[in-house]
Amino acid sequence: MTSRTQRSSATRIGLISDTHNLVRPEALQYLSGCHAIIHAGDICNQAVLDALARIAPVTAVRGNNDIEEPVAALPTHVKLTVQQVTILVVHDITDVGDDPRSEGIDVVVTGHSHKPAISERDGMLFVNPGSAGPRRFKLPISAGMLIIEGGHASVAVDFLVT
Structure with missing residues (x-):
């Protein structure tokens, strides 16, 4: 990626995945102030996307557990x-190509592995924000923040719950 010499305003994109029907208040707080949100699948319920859309516009893909309508109608890419x-x-x-x-x-941006x-x-x-949903094994509860400025992108993934 290249940086432009002329500065433009940064765009903050919240990254979340594998919520599996759970909208944690910690995730909503983390994503507040974003310009947009990307959900990398395993949403399981439209209410999750509705809650995120109250913060910022949401782009989402279907995960392997998104089998009920309307989330089953989401694109895979x-x-x-x-x-x-x-x-x-x-x-x-594995679906990247x-x-x-x-x-x-x-x-x-991917999900799936938690x-x-x-x-x-x-x-x-490449970024996987991890899972912001129910804890799986001993994996952390996390989400990410993608910052885009011109042609430059940077990302951080943060633990939401200890």
Whole structure:
């Protein structure tokens, strides 16, 4: 990713995944003030998206547990561009494809594993915000924040509950 010399205002995008019917107050507080929210699947209930939409516009994909309408009708992949950064959202990283860079992708947002992760490969930023839903095993409850400024993207994943 490249930084522009001319500064533009930053866009804050909240990242959340694997809520599995649970909208934690800690998640709503964490996401407050975002310009937009991305949900990377396993929503399970439209009420989750409705609660998030009261904070900011929501882009969401269908996860493997999103089997009831209306969340079952969500797309499995979404590509969006914010400022000069193109983001691919899928639930499971195995659905990303062989060469997302050739499609102009700068950031890949996934869920599914419930494990928060940030990495950079081939000039692309990969982020899994982890799970903001019911605790699974001993994995943390987490969400992420993607900051986009011009053509530059940075991300943080934070624990919501200790």
